[in-house]
Amino acid sequence: MTDSEENQSQTMMAVLGLRGLIIDGTLAPGARVAEPLIVERFNVSRTPARAALSQLAEEGLLTRRKTSGYEVKAYTEKDVYQAIEMRGLLEGMAARIAAENDVSPGLLGKMNAVVEQLDDVVARLSSDSEQTEYVHLNNQFHKLLLEASDSDMLTMSLDRMRALPFGSPNAFVESLSLNHVAVKRVLIMAQEQHRAIVESIRYGHGARAEALAREHSFCAARYLNLLRAKDEPIPWIARPSKRA
Template sequence: MKQSLKALLTLREWILSGTLTADERLWEPALAKRLEVSRTPLREALVRLEGEGLIIAAPEGGYQVRAFDRAYLQGAIEVRGTLEGLAARRAAEARPSAAALKPLHVTLDALDRVVAQHALDSDDFDAYMTFNERFHDAILRLAGSQPLEEALARIVSLPFASPSAFVMAQSLLPRSHEILFIAQDQHRCLVEAIAAGQGARAEQIAREHAQIARRNLDVALGDHAMLERVSGAPLIRACLGAV
């Protein structure tokens, strides 16, 4: 594996896991040593991470880990919802054939099987996450817009903005199963709208669907145990009174 890729992946993991804390200054010589990489590929990784928005360039040079506040997370989820709304509308307006809709139905059924169980354990929520992401991806592909794909990829690269960012956190809630039912119903309506060519409806459903994440975020920001299950949670500033 290329050293620059190793540096990029490791740094991303360290940032999201909290090994590198929010606002922490990133000293290249020290980091290079810890990563067992020379400064050249490390700097390449840093430039990429800046592009992803996980770190920011300090005015006096160098980088530091970025910290996000509640408003940023809400805004990011809103942007994702809006772009997924656009994707859903475009998918609907493309009037996809039954064959093109096949992967959507397959994933929908898989999600159904997960949700239909009586009790859900951690693995089930994990499976839900996987299929959920596949579902969102399938719609995006139906939209057939490369710029849209790129814009969404950018937003989702912020871990807490991804469609299934709060699924694991949500699993701690007493009514978690109920939430999945609701989300899955939205999935079903979304497919129905897309299949029927109802662009405006599909867009609205996709937007409202993203609001589930925002509601989960609001709950998680007040619940330490939930927040621990969210990737990138250590980057969230002032979310709880104490850590």
């Protein structure tokens, strides 16, 4: 392996490791992050450490300190709600384009298969293992939706959005107890939206597909509201806003 390849490999290791510490809340908003921490924690050299810091700052997970170095970026609830809405706009566009495209029967079949598997998981939701199944299948559905749009620009835009700790469709599902009645209600509604999105794409109903996908994104806002109602900590938000 050349020096350049070794640096690239170490940079990726540092990026993934540091991103994980931020997303799971190990590094809280405002926590200082410097090169020595990355070098020691991930056993990389200083050049990949600097590159990792720069990349995560570009992704929006870190921000430059007024003096020197970086710190974990703090977000407000307003930021999170706006990010959810932005993801909805992008996924709505993906659904509309998919409906307007001639999506292959094979791809539609994959989407149907995921919906059917989700039906089974949602019907028996009561444990952490089933929660993991739901998260995995939900991720699959959203990846297939993007694949159906066949849009490189949407893929790049959504990839940047999902790099944020709360940008994933599953961002708040993993923070909630699935035996909570209100959570199940949201998940059941989300599953019906999955089914309706696929049907709209199959029959070429672009406007309906877009509206459904945009509304579907707001399930994340409903999960966030449930966390707030239970006074659960949200790692990426420094202070709760006054928004009701």
